[in-house]
Amino acid sequence: MSFQTPITIKKTVDNIHKNKYLLPAIQREFVWDTDQVERLFDSLMQGYPVGSFLFWNVEKDKSKEFQFYEFIRNYHEKNNRHNPIASVSGQDDVTAILDGQQRLTSLYIALKGSYTYKLPRMRRENPLAYPTQHLYVDLLGPSEEYDIKYDFRFLTTEDAINEYEDAYWFKVSDILTFNDTYEIAQYLIEHDLSSIEKEKALFANQTLHKLYQSINEKSNINFFLEEEQNLEKVLNIFIRVNSGGTKLSYSDLLLSIATAQWKDKDARQEINSFVDEINQIGNGFNFNKDFVLKSCLVLGDFRDIAFKVHNFNKKAMRKIEENWDDVKEAIRLAVNLVSSFGYNQETLTSNNAIIPIAYYLMKKGSPHQYLQSQQYKDDRQLVKKWLVLGMLKQAFSGQPDNVIVPIRKILMENHNEFPLKLIIEKFKGGTKSFTFNEDELYNLLTYKYGQKQTFSTLALLYPSLDFRNIFHVDHIFAKNLMKKKKLVKSGMTEDEVNFALENIDSIVNLQLLEGIPNIEKSDQDFEEWINKVYKDDQSKNDYFNKHFIPHVDLSIVNFKEFIEQRRELLLQVLKSKVSQ
Helix, strand or coil: CCEEECCCHHHHHHHHHHEEEEEEECCCCCCHHHHHHHHHHHHCCCCCCCCCEEEECCCHHHCCCCEEEEECCCCCCECCCCEEECCCCCCCEEEEEEECCCHHHHHHHHHHEEEEECCCCCCCCCCHHCCCCEEEEECCCCCCCCCCCEEEEEEEEEHHHHCCCCCCEEEEEHHHCCCCCCCHHHHHHCCCCCCCHHHHHHHHHHHHHHHHHHHHHHHCEEEECCCCCCCCHHHHHHHHHHHCCCCCCCCHHHHHHHHHCCCCHHHHHHHHHHHHHHHHHCCCCCCCCCHHHHHHHCCCCCCCCCCHHHHHHHHHHHHHHHHHHHHHHHHHHHHHHHCCCCCCCCCCCCCCHHHHHHHHHHCCCCCCCCCHHHHHHHHHHHHHHHHHHHHHHHHCCCHHHHHHHHHHHHHHCCCCCCHHHHHHHHCCCCCCCCCCHHHHHHHCCCCCCCCHHHHHHHHCCCCCCCCCCEEEEEEEECHHHHCCCHHHHCCCCCCHHHHHHHCCCCCHHHHEEEHHHHHHHCCHHHHHHHHHHHHCCHHHHHHHHHHHCHHHHHHHHHHHHHHHHHHHHHHHHHHHHHHH
């Protein structure tokens, strides 16, 4: 990046008008209002710095890879808010604007175009509600605003002539027709502005001279020229220089590129609305644009699924658009499936884990009856076990592409039934293994109530629960009963009390209980509740087996032994579950 010789605003506007300067697709559209444009011109007239600009020289062999836009000239709030697509031949380099788009567009509109917005208190359908306005400056006196010296305003031609008795409105774009300063004196004489009272005549003369100098003579456009052709670096530069306002994410930029290159759909609207939709499934999720864009690469069978600009070129984006409906259907089905497993934004520790599931379902044709049909019951259990193992092993942390790509290859060749064993075998012994050693299994029992991994551990212990019903994570020994004073009063020793307080939220004291029984259980003493709800030995044993309750004294004073015995019991159960 190098600092270039500054140029005049006139030269800059001429280059914009000749399409020598264009806007890359990563740029947002023009959003400045008339007040901001007027203040920009006042700053120029007062000699204030208006900031530097960042231009990007795109070599001709790169220029055809991505979409560029022309600057908007005649802005209309209702009918002309979008920049026209630029025709890039690929025969010449392109100068694209990375920083300064709003200021340059403001200069272009003021000096070459118009600004049309709806007048207040008028109906949108009224054609008079949107008068075309141009930028004018009053030559007879300063602005009445305390922080503004020169009175710039967007006015209709009629208002500029008739509405202001004590003003003379000079159309700012006319300054480009002046070729020399002597024409300023000529203009003042021809319009009787040199023969009015002295103070106003001097102000008019000074104002026109300053405007002429600011636009035609002074090199006010200070810019850096970036010549790097690595688009990754250019996007990172763009993010840095635009971080002062609403910060853009990398996916925002890629989405802008997609928007420019989809032919039949509005990519931004499609992807944003789809993200909103899937986040409302079940008890809610926290997916974002990054997730959807990554899914498009994986489900589209792109060889390289890295989140890089070259993977979102025109050819790729057209393919993604063609696959969009199928991709949406597969992701939607996958999220509904994972929701039926009991997961939500609080318990799904990696959104990327959904992507292989969506890929698998897409290869199966995204069967509509997949969630309910008995035909797929066993298959759903295989998917669930893989997901739970992946969550507990944190397989998608770090560099998830190293997991997604080899899993995709397996799924590509094996999608009649979810190939759980093949996946486990593929990653065995590696850093992304789906198997557990003794220490790892023991560590699963160190999770506590409220931690994200706790639900996955419980889901591994309760593989057959149908989470279309409501299940609560329940404290077996109620937390509200485990207060220090109550525990001391129950007869516990000091060590037993400390143990109880340290382990009350342990996963070893948790179970998955249906919503209504959990509400009924509430803060009751566990031993009393068991004896009240399960009155015969058979029903009591069934409950013990289902929830891995050891056959020990269940009084609160025996809490320590209960936890120690249940931990050993859960450890054996976990061993059997991960070895199946």
